[in-house]
Amino acid sequence: MYICVCKAITEEKAKVALKSGRSINEIMKKLGIGTDCGTCIGHAIECLKCPGPSGSANSHTPSKNNCSNKK
Numbered sequence: 001m002y003i004c005v006c007k008a009i010t011e012e013k014a015k016v017a018l019k020s021g022r023s024i025n026e027i028m029k030k031l032g033i034g035t036d037c038g039t040c041i042g043h044a045i046e047c048l049k050c051p052g053p054s055g056s057a058n059s060h061t062p063s064k065n066n067c068s069n070k071k
């Protein structure tokens with residue numbers, strides 16, 4: 001699932017990058033997440049904070065890992 005449509009960044013790609021030990025902010029900056037329209041920033045941060053399963057393009061399941069758009 002895409003967490004940043006403008007930069008075509010999937011949750012999987014971002015979580016793989018997160019395994020490098022960098023912070024969420026560093027990963028977002030490196031991948032360009034939120035650097036275009038910016039509408040994805042809050043959701044992307046929530047998704048990257050979620051401990052959900054990684055390695056799956058469909059790992060973002062809001063009802064299971066509590067990283068939904070519950071605003």
Ligand code: FES
Nearest residue numbers: 006036037038040
């Ligand atoms: S969707 Fe991420 S910058 Fe637009």
